[in-house]
Amino acid sequence: MSGHPRVSPHEPDWAALRARFPLLARQVHGKPLVYFDSANTSQKPDAVIAAVDDFYRRHNANVSRAVHQLGNEATEAYEGARTKLARFINARRDEIVLTSGTTFAINLVAYSWAQPRLKPGDVILLTRMEHHANIVPWQLVAARCGARIEVVELLPDGTLDPEMLHEKLTGAVKLFALTHTSNVLGTVNPVRDICREARRRGIVTLVDGSQAVPHRAVDVAAIGCDFYAFTGHKLCGPTGTGALWARREHLEAMPPFLGGGEMIKEVRFEGTVYNDPPHRFEAGTPNIAGFAGLGAAVDFLEGVGMQAIHAREAQLLAHLTGELDHIDGLRLFGRAPDKAAVVSFAIDGVHSHDLATLLDLEGVAVRSGQHCAHPLLQWLGVGTTCRASLAFYNTHEEIDAFIAALRKVRALLA
Ligand code: PLP
Numbered sequence: 001m002s003g004h005p006r007v008s009p010h011e012p013d014w015a016a017l018r019a020r021f022p023l024l025a026r027q028v029h030g031k032p033l034v035y036f037d038s039a040n041t042s043q044k045p046d047a048v049i050a051a052v053d054d055f056y057r058r059h060n061a062n063v064s065r066a067v068h069q070l071g072n073e074a075t076e077a078y079e080g081a082r083t084k085l086a087r088f089i090n091a092r093r094d095e096i097v098l099t100s101g102t103t104f105a106i107n108l109v110a111y112s113w114a115q116p117r118l119k120p121g122d123v124i125l126l127t128r129m130e131h132h133a134n135i136v137p138w139q140l141v142a143a144r145c146g147a148r149i150e151v152v153e154l155l156p157d158g159t160l161d162p163e164m165l166h167e168k169l170t171g172a173v174k175l176f177a178l179t180h181t182s183n184v185l186g187t188v189n190p191v192r193d194i195c196r197e198a199r200r201r202g203i204v205t206l207v208d209g210s211q212a213v214p215h216r217a218v219d220v221a222a223i224g225c226d227f228y229a230f231t232g233h234k235l236c237g238p239t240g241t242g243a244l245w246a247r248r249e250h251l252e253a254m255p256p257f258l259g260g261g262e263m264i265k266e267v268r269f270e271g272t273v274y275n276d277p278p279h280r281f282e283a284g285t286p287n288i289a290g291f292a293g294l295g296a297a298v299d300f301l302e303g304v305g306m307q308a309i310h311a312r313e314a315q316l317l318a319h320l321t322g323e324l325d326h327i328d329g330l331r332l333f334g335r336a337p338d339k340a341a342v343v344s345f346a347i348d349g350v351h352s353h354d355l356a357t358l359l360d361l362e363g364v365a366v367r368s369g370q371h372c373a374h375p376l377l378q379w380l381g382v383g384t385t386c387r388a389s390l391a392f393y394n395t396h397e398e399i400d401a402f403i404a405a406l407r408k409v410r411a412l413l414a
Pocket of ligand 1: 039040100101102103104131133134179181182183208210211231232233372
């Protein structure tokens, strides 16, 4: 497809930005790679790769333990990432706990905030579209403290049922944990309105921002939630990095989750004085090089501009959806008016693993399966789906190549 106009003369040079991602230039099975699996993990720009490389070549030491120069430099890289992440989501830096990812961040809230507070009869409210990382920790904690899990269901377009949402936000609910953006449907939930309504009723909210933070400007102060979790590797950063933002009052009141070095002020056999948040929740040696890389990722994304990224991905999504709608027998799951560039689909009579395997031979990387969202797939009534998930570094030409490959593969499987 040709002739896609630029949105504005001030638009970033997308081709030049794409060229900053070395992996995207490679071939797979002799075909140019079309990487449509960014919801799974994003690719990394040269600046991130260089930051990790530079850390190990020039600065490697442990954090907060040494007075020597390298120790200071390592601490600067690590704490610098905290400062950048805080700025990126409009938070205070002492409210950012650095974690290995969203999974750790949610577990931290489950064990340190929820478990000591919840009582039999209390409700943890979830939605049908949650990732397992925002379901299983709550099941584990609910089983320990006798709380109950309830679920807000969806409308056919993949948005939350507003009436049910309203009804379920009762006084019994102590925590509402919901995703900002669905990793299967692409639905972007109106988290600001939802958190406002929850707060009015005294309900604490946790937002899983894994699929939102990489694709739009996120402002936790404006959202008004209590906890916001996200992961670094979907944000152009290294694996094993992420963060939990929490209101200071919650962090102050939460006991440590893991014990060890870094999270203490003083240790005696008779008892230990814990460190202040956020360090109280960062026991042991962290992924320092990873956070050096994540800091560089934030710089890179801010350089592109999150508004521009959002607009670019909306254009790509419109193109992809328009093309998929012309394929006979293809069912597309998720038609929310506010939707991220995540497109799940199934083709009648074709198993999505077969589809994804043959697409791979054409150089196209899509995910197939249940996307760590079994309850959602059960609701959709399909065993598995294929999922094409895009990022700003993808192109309209890649969408055309994907559609051509899909038509070819489908003819083979029919
Ligand atoms: N939540 C959502 C919506 C996700 O898409 C993912 C990853 O796929 C996670 C949580 C878990 O993230 P991580 O595995 O990085 O902890």
